[in-house]
Amino acid sequence: MLSLALKYRPQTLDEMVGQEHLLAPEAPFRKLVEKDALPHSLFFGPPGCGKTTLTRILAKKLDRPFHEFNATTLKIDELRQLFKKYANALQKPLVFIDEVHRLSKTQQEVLLPYMEEQRALIVGASTQNPYYALTAAIRSRSHLFELKSLDESAMRTMLRRVLEREDIEVTPEAETYLIHSSSGDLRAMLGLLESGAAIESPVTLETLRSLRPQAIRAGSAEADSHYDLTSAMIKSIRGSDVDAGLYWLARLIEGGEPPEFLARRLAILAAEDIGNANPNALNLAASTLTIVEHIGYPEARIPLAQLVIYLTSSPKSNRAYAAINDAQKAIRSGDLFPVPETIKTHSKRYRYPHDYGGWVEQEYLPEPRSFYKSDGIGFERTLKEWRAKIKGKKRE
Numbered sequence: 001m002l003s004l005a006l007k008y009r010p011q012t013l014d015e016m017v018g019q020e021h022l023l024a025p026e027a028p029f030r031k032l033v034e035k036d037a038l039p040h041s042l043f044f045g046p047p048g049c050g051k052t053t054l055t056r057i058l059a060k061k062l063d064r065p066f067h068e069f070n071a072t073t074l075k076i077d078e079l080r081q082l083f084k085k086y087a088n089a090l091q092k093p094l095v096f097i098d099e100v101h102r103l104s105k106t107q108q109e110v111l112l113p114y115m116e117e118q119r120a121l122i123v124g125a126s127t128q129n130p131y132y133a134l135t136a137a138i139r140s141r142s143h144l145f146e147l148k149s150l151d152e153s154a155m156r157t158m159l160r161r162v163l164e165r166e167d168i169e170v171t172p173e174a175e176t177y178l179i180h181s182s183s184g185d186l187r188a189m190l191g192l193l194e195s196g197a198a199i200e201s202p203v204t205l206e207t208l209r210s211l212r213p214q215a216i217r218a219g220s221a222e223a224d225s226h227y228d229l230t231s232a233m234i235k236s237i238r239g240s241d242v243d244a245g246l247y248w249l250a251r252l253i254e255g256g257e258p259p260e261f262l263a264r265r266l267a268i269l270a271a272e273d274i275g276n277a278n279p280n281a282l283n284l285a286a287s288t289l290t291i292v293e294h295i296g297y298p299e300a301r302i303p304l305a306q307l308v309i310y311l312t313s314s315p316k317s318n319r320a321y322a323a324i325n326d327a328q329k330a331i332r333s334g335d336l337f338p339v340p341e342t343i344k345t346h347s348k349r350y351r352y353p354h355d356y357g358g359w360v361e362q363e364y365l366p367e368p369r370s371f372y373k374s375d376g377i378g379f380e381r382t383l384k385e386w387r388a389k390i391k392g393k394k395r396e
Contacts, residue, residue, distance in 0.1 A: 004190040018154035040122040042130050045147030048185030051125040055096045065093040071102040076110050083114050093120050100124025101133035108135050115141045149184030169202035177208050181215045188216050214256035238273045242312045249308050259292035259300035266307050277317035277378030315378035323372040337366045359390045
C-alpha cells in the first residue's frame with residue numbers, strides 16, 4: 001500500500017503547491033521548461049519541498065527516460081554504461097543525482113564531457129547549496145535553482161486535499177499542529193497524518209504531540225507565528241531586556257523549536273547586534289551551538305538560557321554589520337577598484353609591515369573609503385585605540 005506522500009505526489013507542474021517563483025506562468029524557469037530549453041540544473045532546498053517530485057515531473061513533461069541516482073552510492077561505471085546505452089538514442093535521458101554536493105571530483109570530471117556534449121540532461125538536488133561543493137566546470141554548465149520551504153498556505157492546501165480525498169477527520173488544533181510542526185516539509189506532514197489516522201478518528205492534537213513532541217525543523221508548533229516569536233526574542237535581547245528575552249525563548253522551546261535553530265539565530269544576533277563591542281559573545285554563541293547539537297532537549301534549554309542572559313547583558317553595536325553592508329553596497333553600485341600594484345600577488349613594491357615596526361603607510365585602496373564607523377562602544381573603544389597606536393608608532 002502506498003504511503004500518503006507517494007499516493008499524492010504531484011504528477012504535473014500545476015499540481016505542485018508552492019514554489020511560485022519557479023512555477024508561475026511568467027517565471028523564467030517555467031518558460032524554459034515549456035520551451036524544452038531547460039539546461040543542466042541544480043536544485044537545492046530543505047527536505048520535503050519537492051525537489052525529487054519536480055525532477056520526475058520534468059522527465060515526464062519533456063518525454064525523457066528517467067534515471068535516478070544518489071551521489072553517496074553512485075559508481076562511475078554506472079554513469080559510463082548509462083551514457084553508452086543512450087549514445088545513439090534520439091531522446092536523451094534525464095539523469096537525476098540526489099545529494100549532488102557529495103559527488104567526488106572524479107565523478108564530476110566523468111560527467112563533464114557528457115554535459116558538454118548534451119548526452120543527457122543532468123539534474124542535481126541537495127538540501128545544501130551545492131555551489132560551494134561542485135567544481136567551477138560543473139557550475140558553468142548548470143543553472144542553480146532554489147526551492148523554498150513550503151509556506152503555511154501551500155501546506156494547508158495539500159493537507160485539505162488529502163483529508164477530503166481520504167475522508168480523514170482531524171480536529172482544528174490537530175490541523176494546525178500538522179502544518180506548523182512539519183516546518184514546510186510536505187512529506188513529514190503527510191507521514192504524521194497517516195500515523196495519526198491509523199490510531200483514531202478524528203485525529204487529535206494530543207495524539208499528534210505524542211507522535212512528534214517537537215517541530216522537525218525551525219517552525220513553531222503553536223498557532224503563533226514562528227517568525228513573530230523569534231522576532232520577539234531577538235528584539236528583546238537587542239533591547240537588553242533579560243526577562244523578556246527569557247520569556248520568548250521559553251515560548252519557542254515549549255513550541256517545539258529545535259535547539260540548533262535557536263542557537264543559530266542567537267549566533268547571528270551576537271555578530272549583528274553585539275559584534276566587537278563584546279567579541280566574546282560570538283565565542284559563547286558558537287560554543288552553545290556546538291553544545292546543543294550534542295545534548296538536545298531538555299538539557300539544551302540551560303545553555304540557551306545562559307546565552308540569552310549573556311547577550312542581553314552585553315553592550316550592543318551593529319558597526320560590523322553596517323560596515324560590510326556599506327562595502328557590499330559600494331561594490332554593487334559600481335565601485336570596482338583594481339588591486340593596487342603594491343599589494344598584488346608577488347608584488348616587488350609591497351612593504352612588509354613587520355619590517356617597519358608593525359605598520360607602514362602604503363596604498364591598500366585606490367580611493368579612500370570609510371565603511372567602518374565605530375561608536376567606541378565596549379571593546380570597540382579598545383580596538384580603536386589599538387589602531388591609533390599601531391599607526392601612531394610610525395609618526396612618533
